[in-house]
Amino acid sequence: MSTTTPHTHEPEEHPESLPGGAGTAVRPPRLIHNEATTEIPVHLLFRDEPAPEARRPAVVNRRQGTGEQPRHVRPAPVRRRPEPRPDPELQERPARVLPGAAGVLAGLGGVAGCLATTWWAGVLPGEASGAGLGAAQWAAYAGTGALGLLGFGGLARGRTGRAWVLGLFGRYRGTVRRTGLLWINPLLRRRRADVRLRHWRSGAVPAADANGVALRVVVLVVWRVRDTARALLGIEEHETYLRECVESALARVPVELPGGVRSGADAAGDALTRLVAADVAPVGVEVFSVQPVRVEYAPEVxxxxxxxxxxxxxxxxxxxxxxxxxxxxxxxxxxxxxxxxxxxxxxxxxxxxxxxxxxxxxxxxxxx
Structure with missing residues (x-):
């Protein structure tokens, strides 16, 4: 790009011959010459300006004395790590169950119906005559027998700290946390879930201190199942997943040897607890504490x-x-x-x- 004198001038008119034989003067577009800018056509100065919202990207400063216009650079989008999102349908909800007395009464009714049908057919010992085993008797046997099987087959015992996760043809139907004698539809598949407060003592897990020295750490994890649907159906093995999350947290948090500053050990335990609790929350597991109970150097060092x-x-x-x-x-x-x-x-x-x-x-x- 070349610069010109600072004053503004108009170019000379040059006549040109047209096909008609008459010569006319053609005026070229007016130009502005400035020591800080190059030759810019006048009509380009009156373009529509973009909306203010379009000038939000970062601006690169122009070089002094070159007349270069500022260039807008759009910042690169920041990619965030995808977070696991649980299935909205897999959320614990209470299942429909009946008291155990209803199942007992239904079972006894089925047994009584079978005995009455047997007396009606006249096949009881000592019975001389009867209607015989016809289609009606067989239908009565089927109905009363099915009633007895449904009554006694659906009885279940709910215990404190345990829950039943029910499903029908692969679909989640609810969770039973009630205790005592209950009647549950025998057609539903039952899976036992332990919802008590539990603790797990790990083996020697690889870790490192603040200086990068290899360590072996044994941690004690206090946890429980908060959402039975997500813990049993949303993941293959929630206990295995919990152990892997503990190992991942130990790889990210430095651990200090015992005998140093006590606040450092407490800070490491708090950081481990926060990381593991955030990782296992989407699968319905609640972590209360992750504390190192034994820290020692790795055998090689x-x-x-x-x-x-x-x-x-x-x-x-x-x-x-x-x-x-x-x-x-x-x-x-x-x-x-x-x-x-x-x-x-x-x-x-x-x-x-x-x-x-x-x-x-x-x-x-x-x-x-």
């Missing part, structure tokens, strides 16, 4: 880290002992001089400090 830890403890003990000895020597020399018991020059003071330091260190090293 255990020996080296143990030597390093012993050296650090030894250095810390030496520093503590030296600080104590220095304080004791300073206090002794200060008392002697302030009370006027001795008068020491610089040489004698240094000698006294050296002798007291050696004496105190020797006393501290001797076993009690």
């Amino acid at each position: 255990a020996a080296a880290m143990q030597r390093r830890r012993i050296a650090a403890l030894d250095a810390q003990q030496r520093a503590t002992m030296l600080s104590s000895v220095v304080d004791s020597v300073e206090d002794t020399v200060t008392r002697l001089t302030t009370r006027g018991l001795v008068e020491l020059d610089d040489y004698e003071r240094k000698a006294l400090v050296r002798d007291l330091t050696v004496a105190f260190c020797s006393a501290r090293r001797e076993p009690a």
Whole structure:
């Protein structure tokens, strides 16, 4: 792009020959010349401006003195990790059941109906005559027998901390959390679910500390099934999924060895609890606590880290002992001089400090 003089001028008119033989002057489009811009046709200055909403993308600054117009750059969309969404139909709801007394009465009614049909047919022992086993008798036997089977076959015992998940032809029909003797439709498929508060102690799970050192951690997880439909029907094995979520959380959260700052261990437990609870919530499992109960170095680094830890403890003990000895020597020399018991020059003071330091260190090293 070339720049021109800062003033504005009009180009000269040049006559051209037309087919009719007459020469006319054709005026080219007017141009604006500026030292900060290039040649821009005048009609391009009056284009429709876009709506204000269209100028929201980020703007790249133009280069100074080139006349380059600002370029709008649309930011790239941020891709979020897809979150598991449970099936809206798989949500726990109470199933329709009857008290167990209704099933007992139906079963007894079926048994009584069979006995009455037998007496009607005259096949009871000692019965001399009767109507015989005809079509009516067989129909009565079928009806009363079916009533007895439905009555006694649907009886179930509900226990505290246990639930029944019912289904019919692959479709969820409800959950039974009631206790005592109940009557449930015998045509429904029953699956037992444990809804009590449970705990699981894991094995040695790989983990790492804040410095990336390999560890083996044993955690204690306190959990329970909150939504039986999602836990039993929404996933293949909710207990296996819980264990995998614990391993995934340990891979993301640094764990500290015991003996350090207690608040660090509590923070690791809180972070593990939040992560695991968020991961297993879509499958109907509620997690209350995930706490490390044993933390140790991995076998491949255990020996080296143990030597390093012993050296650090030894250095810390030496520093503590030296600080104590220095304080004791300073206090002794200060008392002697302030009370006027001795008068020491610089040489004698240094000698006294050296002798007291050696004496105190020797006393501290001797076993009690």
